[in-house]
Amino acid sequence: MSGKDVAVVVLLIVGFASFVTTHVWLAGRLILRGSSRLRGMLALVVPPLAPVWGYRQGFRKGAALWVVALVTYVTARVVAFFA
Template sequence: MSGKDVAVVALLILGFASFVTTHVWLAARLILRGSSRLRGALAFFVPPLAPIWGYRQGFRKGAVLWVAALLTYVAARVVAQFA
């Protein structure tokens, strides 16, 4: 494997791990501190709802991190597809 391949694989792993971790953290925060526990539970199983409801509940940093982690993973997938 070349250095580029190693970098792409590392970015894939980092992006996916960051996305999953941020998603679980944001959904748990919605369950524990949000106005509706049902929304937090639903956001856990329907991922796009987590940053939307998190942002509305005032968890702006978590919502931005969620989107950034997802974009990192998607960018790594695109690079891996064409590399």
């Protein structure tokens, strides 16, 4: 395994783990502190709703972190596909 392969695997693992963690955290925050618990539960099942509703509820940093984690994971997937 070359250094590039190791870097891609690390990016895949870190990207996916941070995405899942951020998603669950944001949905949980919507459930606990949002105006509607139903939205939080729905955001847990339908991932694109979590950052949208989180941003609207004032969880802007969490929504931005969700997007950054997703972009990191997708970028690593594309690099792994073409490597």
